[in-house]
Amino acid sequence: MSAPILKVESLSRQFRVGGFRSRGQLHAIDEVSFEVAPSEIVALVGESGSGKSTIARVLASLYPPTSGTVIFEDKVLGRRSSRSVRGRMPMVFQDPFGSINPVLRVGHSLLRTLKLHRPDVSKARRLDEAVALVEKVGLTPGADVLQRYPHELSGGQRQRLGFAQALASRPSLILADEPVSMLDVSIRIGLLNVMKDLRDAEGVSLLYITHDLASARYVADRMIVLYAGRIVEEGLTEEVIGAPQHPYTRLLMSAAPDPRLRFAEYEGAEDLGEPPKVINPGPGCRFAPRCPLAMEQCRTSTPPMVQLSPTNRTACYAVKKS
Amino acid sequence: MRLLYKLGDALRRSFDFLRRDKKAMAGAIILFILLVISAFPNWFTPDNPSAEIYSPGAGVSWAHPLGTTSFGQDVFSQLMAGTRQSVMIALIVGFISTILSVGIGITAAYSGGIVDDVLSMVTDVVLVIPTFPLIIVITAYLKSASFWLMVLVLVITGWSYGARQLRVQALSLRNRDYLLAAKARGESSWYVISVELIPPMTSLIVANFLGAALYAVLTAAGLQFVGLGNINTQSWGTMLYWAQNNEALSIGLPLWALAPGVAIAVLGSGLALLNYAFDEIANPALRPVSKRRLKKVGA
Amino acid sequence: MSGPILQLRDLSVEYATPSGPALAVSGVSFDLEQGEFLAIVGESGCGKSTLLFAVAHLLTYPGSLVGGSVVFDGIDLTSLTPEELRLHRWRDISVVMQSAMNALNPTLTIGAQLADACQAHTNWDNERIAERSAEVLSMVSIDPVHLKSYPFQLSGGMRQRAMIAMALLLEPKLVIMDEPTSALDVVAQRSLMRQVETLRRDLGFSVLFVTHDMSVVSHFSDRLAVMYGGEIVELGVTRTLFDNPQHPYSHGLMEAFPSLLGELRPLTGIAGNPPSLVNPPPGCLFAPRCPHVMDECREVRPELVTSEGHAVRCHLINRAAIQ
Numbered sequence: 001m002s003a004p005i006l007k008v009e010s011l012s013r014q015f016r017v018g019g020f021r022s023r024g025q026l027h028a029i030d031e032v033s034f035e036v037a038p039s040e041i042v043a044l045v046g047e048s049g050s051g052k053s054t055i056a057r058v059l060a061s062l063y064p065p066t067s068g069t070v071i072f073e074d075k076v077l078g079r080r081s082s083r084s085v086r087g088r089m090p091m092v093f094q095d096p097f098g099s100i101n102p103v104l105r106v107g108h109s110l111l112r113t114l115k116l117h118r119p120d121v122s123k124a125r126r127l128d129e130a131v132a133l134v135e136k137v138g139l140t141p142g143a144d145v146l147q148r149y150p151h152e153l154s155g156g157q158r159q160r161l162g163f164a165q166a167l168a169s170r171p172s173l174i175l176a177d178e179p180v181s182m183l184d185v186s187i188r189i190g191l192l193n194v195m196k197d198l199r200d201a202e203g204v205s206l207l208y209i210t211h212d213l214a215s216a217r218y219v220a221d222r223m224i225v226l227y228a229g230r231i232v233e234e235g236l237t238e239e240v241i242g243a244p245q246h247p248y249t250r251l252l253m254s255a256a257p258d259p260r261l262r263f264a265e266y267e268g269a270e271d272l273g274e275p276p277k278v279i280n281p282g283p284g285c286r287f288a289p290r291c292p293l294a295m296e297q298c299r300t301s302t303p304p305m306v307q308l309s310p311t312n313r314t315a316c317y318a319v320k321k322s
Numbered sequence: 323m324r325l326l327y328k329l330g331d332a333l334r335r336s337f338d339f340l341r342r343d344k345k346a347m348a349g350a351i352i353l354f355i356l357l358v359i360s361a362f363p364n365w366f367t368p369d370n371p372s373a374e375i376y377s378p379g380a381g382v383s384w385a386h387p388l389g390t391t392s393f394g395q396d397v398f399s400q401l402m403a404g405t406r407q408s409v410m411i412a413l414i415v416g417f418i419s420t421i422l423s424v425g426i427g428i429t430a431a432y433s434g435g436i437v438d439d440v441l442s443m444v445t446d447v448v449l450v451i452p453t454f455p456l457i458i459v460i461t462a463y464l465k466s467a468s469f470w471l472m473v474l475v476l477v478i479t480g481w482s483y484g485a486r487q488l489r490v491q492a493l494s495l496r497n498r499d500y501l502l503a504a505k506a507r508g509e510s511s512w513y514v515i516s517v518e519l520i521p522p523m524t525s526l527i528v529a530n531f532l533g534a535a536l537y538a539v540l541t542a543a544g545l546q547f548v549g550l551g552n553i554n555t556q557s558w559g560t561m562l563y564w565a566q567n568n569e570a571l572s573i574g575l576p577l578w579a580l581a582p583g584v585a586i587a588v589l590g591s592g593l594a595l596l597n598y599a600f601d602e603i604a605n606p607a608l609r610p611v612s613k614r615r616l617k618k619v620g621a
Numbered sequence: 622m623s624g625p626i627l628q629l630r631d632l633s634v635e636y637a638t639p640s641g642p643a644l645a646v647s648g649v650s651f652d653l654e655q656g657e658f659l660a661i662v663g664e665s666g667c668g669k670s671t672l673l674f675a676v677a678h679l680l681t682y683p684g685s686l687v688g689g690s691v692v693f694d695g696i697d698l699t700s701l702t703p704e705e706l707r708l709h710r711w712r713d714i715s716v717v718m719q720s721a722m723n724a725l726n727p728t729l730t731i732g733a734q735l736a737d738a739c740q741a742h743t744n745w746d747n748e749r750i751a752e753r754s755a756e757v758l759s760m761v762s763i764d765p766v767h768l769k770s771y772p773f774q775l776s777g778g779m780r781q782r783a784m785i786a787m788a789l790l791l792e793p794k795l796v797i798m799d800e801p802t803s804a805l806d807v808v809a810q811r812s813l814m815r816q817v818e819t820l821r822r823d824l825g826f827s828v829l830f831v832t833h834d835m836s837v838v839s840h841f842s843d844r845l846a847v848m849y850g851g852e853i854v855e856l857g858v859t860r861t862l863f864d865n866p867q868h869p870y871s872h873g874l875m876e877a878f879p880s881l882l883g884e885l886r887p888l889t890g891i892a893g894n895p896p897s898l899v900n901p902p903p904g905c906l907f908a909p910r911c912p913h914v915m916d917e918c919r920e921v922r923p924e925l926v927t928s929e930g931h932a933v934r935c936h937l938i939n940r941a942a943i944q
Binding site for chain 1: 505517521
């Protein structure tokens with residue numbers, strides 16, 4: 001059992017909200033802890049307000065956590081990641097139209113990354129290396145593509161470029177923040193396959209952040225479900241999908257439409273609730289207001305993560321150990 | 323070396339763009355002609371513009387296409403000679419003003435926090451200062467009103483509008499993913515600003531330059547018209563001053579007053595036309611779509 | 622009142638672009654029965670939103686109707702003047718737009734906006750307006766106390782339901798919806814769809830629903846139309862289409878959805894890019910990307926052929942059907 005590439009311990013991030021003198025603190029993430037092993041794809045699944053993007057941005061060092069520790073490749077990360085850490089844990093962004101500078105040629109950022117992160121590649125060889133990278137993600141002919149401007153590429157091609165970019169610095173973990181949600185459905189599969197290839201052929205781990213359970217199931221080895229800034233369930237993908245333990249996971253599963261199956265009725269009342277904005281919260285499970293199994297205990301104290309099986313952890317008082 | 327290549331590339335692309343947009347083409351032609359005249363006024367001035375050697379108040383003739391002034395000077399030569407000062411004011415003020423706007427606006431947007439608050443406050447205060455009273459005060463204090471003094475005042479009062487505009491646009495771009503991506507791969511702030519932030523703002527910066535130049539031309543003409551410029555130099559504004567003082571319109575020498583006025587308007591239009599064109603690059607929503615007649619098949 | 626509530630015949634819409642006119646909607650024809658839910662599905666650029674705007678007569682320059690007719694309840698809408706059209710708006714046909722946050726006025730309360738809609742299309746007195754406003758809000762499970770709320774005070778799902786309430790004010794016969802669920806989370810999406818379904822059953826209106834995510838409508842629509850490059854390439858009963866998609870594009874699209882509970886297997890998506898609408902290929906628009914392409918496909922544009930209530934626009938399928 002090799003050491004995890006990434007170990008996140010009790011990560012929290014708060015943002016001050018409200019006016020000039022407000023004391024409101026928005027708890028984007030609270031006490032988030034998880035690990036990512038080498039050559040593994042972990043899906044971070046959640047709806048809006050769940051904190052999944054915040055986790056990605058903290059890991060990419062775009063802003064520091066309010067508290068908690070991030071241990072990457074056995075080293076504790078400081079407030080601002082060093083350049084080498086940024087190279088080993090790059091990020092792929094969601095918006096294919098906003099994540100590439102529109103006035104520069106597409107190869108520019110790729111060559112910059114090689115310059116900044118790959119001293120082993122000499123100046124003369126950089127272009128060849130860039131070509132090899134874009135061809136690895138399925139953009140051919142590579143030399144041609146590198147000369148284009150972003151508006152000449154389609155959304156799918158730009159996202160592939162994002163992965164090539166991430167791959168350029170020889171990463172051990174790629175943070176993929178909703179990389180396919182802005183793409184057409186028929187294009188998404190191509191990108192999801194690229195992600196799987198990166199894991200299988202290059203041995204790279206991926207943290208796949210998404211709100212779409214089906215695509216998470218397609219690529220991920222393990223799944224982490226987030227609700228209102230906390231992890232509510234974590235386990236092997238097939239386990240979480242096949243036998244969801246937490247009531248919120250069950251709600252997500254029943255709500256996610258699968259056209260190939262018959263209409264599945266959700267047992268229980270119609271759920272008209274939405275994830276809360278967590279400002280200056282007290283203790284207690286944040287899903288309690290919507291939970292059909294909520295008990296008094298759920299409202300007064302926060303349920304801890306309980307190991308329900310060797311591979312599954314859930315934070316819920318109502319769930320019994322199997 | 324790479325910088326030169328990039329500049330060449332940019333120039334080539336601008337020429338392609340000019341060819342396509344008629345407004346830009348017209349504006350560019352006007353400015354080019356005026357630039358040539360201001361660079362080589364001697365080619366265009368048949369006579370010495372200040373020489374008072376002709377019969378005063380003469381009408382239009384082949385020797386004097388625009389007549390002569392009350393002092394016997396050739397109006398046409400004055401007009402050509404005056405081009406230089408107006409064009410120079412436009413370009414110099416435009417250039418310095420834009421550098422200030424870019425520097426202050428982008429620094430404010432990128433730094434955020436207290437730096438932004440302070441710079442924005444300064445910008446807003448300067449924006450509100452009225453030009454004319456300011457130059458009157460300065461002129462009275464310094465007892466002279468040279469070309470460079472006018473440049474100084476115009477720059478001081480002209481940079482703030484552009485700074486506000488550029489700050490707003492830089493703010494909207496600041497959180498674009500590609501800037502975050504640049505930071506995420508470890509680029510320095512300096513690099514991010516100069517290579518990733520400013521280039522997409524180029525068309526707005528150019529539009530700003532043209533706007534500032536336009537402001538300079540019109541305000542300088544206004545200042546000279548009321549006699550606050552150096553009334554002994556050759557410029558369109560001073561021509562207006564002298565024409566006004568000698569009541570050119572009433573004594574039957576309308577061209578003396580109209581010629582510089584029209585010239586100012588022409589320079590202004592050239593700048594404005596190019597300005598519109600660059601606004602359209604900066605904001606694709608303003609671009610006109612060719613109104614091809616779409617044939618309507620019956621209902 | 623018998624017969625279909627909406628009949629589209631050969632509808633075509635062109636957009637003026639700097640490179641020439643683009644045919645965004647090309648020869649679209651279908652019928653919508655009373656009380657029927659028809660979903661129009663397609664990816665970006667297929668023309669589905671343009672089609673919707675054309676039916677709702679909300680097209681503005683640079684788009685314009687260049688052919689065909691829209692017959693609503695026996696009246697040809699394309700032949701009406703704007704004044705006559707206004708009489709039908711909201712009473713007979715209402716529209717629910719994609720993003721409530723963009724469609725609702727942020728400076729007016731919900732009640733004020735509902736009142737606006739009522740005043741524009743009826744001559745009801747204030748009492749009747751208030752009564753009806755409270756009624757429609759309750760119908761979408763929003764407490765009428767929110768008549769006094771501003772849009773930003775409501776959650777995303779509630780705002781979208783408020784839009785639906787507004788659409789139902791005058792008991793229209795047809796409600797047109799343009800991707801009303803795309804800005805919502807999965808759970809809210811599901812609630813919204815179930816709400817629409819319940820209302821439709823109770824009130825009996827027809828629904829024309831446009832989306833890029835067919836799984837959202839898979840359990841709610843009666844029939845499904847798949848659009849590609851401005852044309853309808855397949856149209857049929859929803860369940861039939863899902864179980865057995867005939868057109869290669871529909872088939873490819875179905876295959877591109879990873880399954881949540883079904884078998885886990887490698888998928889491939891559809892290679893290539895959508896066709897240019899300014900310079901479309903002469904034959905079938907899908908030919909450059911079709912795994913079953915034949916010579917005929919590249920030269921001749923296939924017709925939409927209907928058999929047993931199922932329509933397909935494909936040479937391969939049509940040829941097999943004839944035999």
